[in-house]
Amino acid sequence: MKPSLRTPHEGGKQLEEDSAFYQTLVNWIHQGMPFLQEGAPKLTSIEINPSGGRLLKNTAFQLQVIAHYDNESMRDITHLAEYQSTDKDLLEVSHEGQTQSLDRDGQAVVIARFSGLIAESRWIIPRVTSTKDLTKELFANLSTENFIDTYANDYLEKLGYLPSDLCSDSEFIRRSALDATGCLPSVEKTRQFLSDPSPDKRKRWIRDLLSHRWVGDYWANKWTDLLRPNPDRAGIKSVFMFDQWVRDCFRNNMPYDDFVRSILTLEGNNHQAGPAAIYRDKRSPEDRTVLFSQVFLGVRLECAKCHHHPFEKWGQEDFYQTAAFFGSVAQKGAGVSPPISAGTETFFFRKGGEVKHPRTEEVMQPAPPGGQLNNYPETSDPRTAWMDWMLHPDNPYFAQAVVNRVWSAFFGRGFVDPVDDFRTSNPPVHAPLLEALAQDFVKNGYNLRQLMRRIMESRLYQLSSLPNESNVTDNQYFSRYYRKRLPAEVLLDAVTDITAVADYLEGLPQDARAIETWNFKINSEFMDAFDRPNSSSDPPCVRINQPSVVQSLHMMHSENLQSKLASEKGWIETLINSGLSNDATVDEVYLKLFCRFPSDVERSIAVSSLLGGNARAGLEDLVWALLNSAEFVFNH
């Protein structure tokens, strides 16, 4: 009834009433819905041909899908399999597996599904059909800083995108400082860097960045965004404890595996142990499974809680056997009592807790999704086994998931995107590079700052955001740097640093930075305009970094920003009283906001704005104009 839309269905119309599939279902129902046929051979795998390669534009071909059974028989199921293209602008596929590349370049995968199994056919469709304009030599002559570039150049060559030029020194220091620390570089450091002639100065700059005071807080936010509960639900003190704990971990560059282990094997109470707040918030094994698999494995199991994942291999079995890892977490003490929730609650391992499959009511043995686990003693916490499985060298997910997240923080998108949606039907770009980076990360002891260094040292990260002729259409293969609007906290801190007038942030020390805020209830029209995660919302951690009119209006007209510009205690006042020449003043402004000296044209326009009689107002207007420029609001 539902699939044919005779009764409402959120999934839309899936079946025509006169189709053969519809009739098959009706017949099956009439036969009493037999689940398995006695002695029928069991399906073991499906295979798709051809399985991929390089494909020219505007080319048609037929896919073939073969089913393999446990009695070694095979069957052509091309007409029974379902097909989907991961990018229908590149590659179209019909219900019968007839495939056609279109007039576009990029990577596309056709997924064939049959009876819960998946096979994929991966294609790279290059931008050019001949190599006339992009010769092999052009790519061979590209310089490489580390293995990232080797892999990336190879992949980009296949696609036919020549990487953009290297970005300027000014762009590099502004970009890397904002991406790694969430702060603009100081004028002094900027001057030093720009005048430094040594060839290895970018490397030294990166090394310095990674010991910058705010790097820990800035990166802690990326995880608190994902994990921090609503203080109204879990309790203010619990959430504060949690927040401070995450900050400590990242300030000390705790190895990532230790960080995750501290959360996944937590024992303790919410007023002493930081991660307890997560358990206080996500109270059931099922809720913990959804959160932890999404954050730490980049796998969305939530669909499989109630039914087989619509595009994946995950079934309810996978979900509940994973949930069983958290079945033996017991709690005692005061539970949640919103909105205060001030009680103390202790979480600990107690053997014997169980998780049942909701349909079969079978008690589930703990096992990872899609896998099996050897028996382990009932007296040990199954969460330890889960952690071991996560870290096992054969586990494809754990290291790749975090590498993908960190990558996306620098490049604006992940190899897999969305970053927490690893699945066959959402394949990574630059797959070999992702694998290599993950291996390197593991080899370096799950050291996040080391990973950040690798990324920032690559030439790929240091490419200009301006495209060349070959890569203007590239939005996902990283052949240039993609411009990003600065996040709310970073932008607010930048405005504060520039004007030297801080916002009042309720409940935080007087000189606190926006990246130190930990509660969405700390009022800030600025951060609301530029979007910050709101843990009262479920799901909580959604940040939109698109521009909006509310943002423009706020930057242009807010009384608050104007009062910062006009403040007698602010930077503009200091600059006016500094006795600097107009030229030098303009240099200061440009170095502070853009990390560069103005061009001659810019300098003359800017200086003339200071000459109108009221230099104080002129300087305010100049800073206003630059704060409202794309060069300030974006990382580029």
Place this chain on the structure above:
Amino acid sequence: MSRTTINCEGITRRDFLQIGLGGTMGLGLCDLLRLQANTQGKNQKGSKTKCILVWLDGGPSHYETFDPKPDAPSDIRGEFKSIPTSVPGIHFSEVVPNLAKVMDKSTIIRSICHKDPNHGGGNHYMMTGAPTPVPVACGAFVTFHPSYGSMISYERGIRGGLPAYMSLPRMSRSGGPNFLGGQHAPFVIGGNPNGESFRVRDVVLPKSISESRAKNRRELREQLDRLKRIQDPLAADPTITFDQFYEQGVDLVTSPQAQSAFDIHQESDTIRDQYGRNDLGQRLLMARRLTEVGVSFVTVYYGGWDNHTNLFSRFKGSFMSKLDQGLASLIKDLHDRGSAENTMVICLGEFGRTPKINKDAGRDHWPHAMSVLMSGAGIPGGQIVGATDARGFYASDNVYSPEDFAASLYTKMGIDPTQTLYQSTGRPIRLVNGGSPIKELFT
């Protein structure tokens, strides 16, 4: 395409919202670009109907407003008498005499009810049309579903540089966008428009900046904003949309029509007096002015209705008379100006109050009966929809759910309540799950 994040670092959530997981499978570059071009509202045309929603936070008593029970025993009836309205046979409580006079222009629904007696849950249900999936206690701020205003913002987007959804003087606790994303959160206008120095924030120039100085600033910005824009649409440079919003901001501050709308002092003293020279009265007047300049949905938040104690003494005072005077004036004013046809006024809270008066002369939470006032946008005047039983315990005739209410509101606003939205995980969510428009509002 701007590098928007999802679950903190991924594809634009909007891509999911509009295409859904099914679409994401085959989400092509062109789709992404189309989405990008369309980031601020998917339906720029659509209906012109505006809505002013007066939110009585805390849950107003139905007895002491629109559903008096003069024949009930005194421990239920309460201290107040009922009075006739402008429509024969319909009675209100004596503390809303001005609203009684505009009954001929209003519909009162006396039969909306639900089962959530907590402020948190009730707020959510009545502000979004969706119940909370887990119990939500009284003080909690939570959202699981987009609010009406956010959905209207999502559908209509920015018009004339103006956010579609505004809220005065704060947002209601479930008035947020949830998965629709931060740009559909209400634009909150704090402050008291009854004060001499009141200014609407951000849409007018800062006090100390003259128009000529603002013009100088913008000229300077135009000359100095030299970051090269990547014009090829396939490059999807986010600075291009940044420029569009900047231009809209400029249009807004340079439009005399828009600027006068934000200036409540342009209103005649007579009208200002009619609304009441107090915070609520002037907010309601401001709300009318905002809808006239193109804002689609304005919430006027008026809290203080959780009257567990001393309900009667409070209702005798200015707390009630401000609402009575201001809301009645708004309804009358909209009719006088001929704008009632395309401006819907709604007044409600999260639930009604208990029939039995408690020992502290108050009433407690009671979701089984409540009254909702609606006016304008083709809603018939002089109409009572449904009823509660003789003593006001339960909605008894023509019972409607919050989902029916939500479906009605969206239908009036030209939005299909049966449409499916997509959460960031790709999960499909019905805008209104079940429910159908309340037919009496559409006759």
